[in-house]
Amino acid sequence: MDATTILAAIGSLVVLLGAAARLPAAAAEVVRACSVLVQAIAEFRATVRRAFATHPDEENGKAVSTPQSSAEREGVGTVVPAAGEDAGDSKVSAKPGHG
Template identity: 80%
Template sequence: MDATTMLAAIGTFVFLLGAAARLPAAAAEVLRACAVLVEAIAELRSTIRRAFSNRR
């Protein structure tokens, strides 16, 4: 293994560690966004049900 390959491997390792450190925060953000989406869908469903139940 020459010096260039070693430096590339170390750089890749550092890059992957940095990305892995950000994964929990990104996953939490996705879950928060999904929770907001589910809440909006539930509100839309409720609104549609009320609109169609008052039509008669």
């Protein structure tokens, strides 16, 4: 082995060790990014399930879909008959039963 080969081997070793030292940090970043992705996918799946879930309606036994927006879940903008009125004389209420 001549001096040039030895110097090339030492240089290569320095480059490889420098790259190897950065691998654990890069691998940790990949794992962190994947965990955020997995959490986002789980949240998306839960949202889709809530959006398309059905439950039996207690009044008539039909399956109805759950409310699609937070306003619908809160009852904002729903038509609720006021006390002493029938359904034909209803008005819009901010919350169900607060007409």
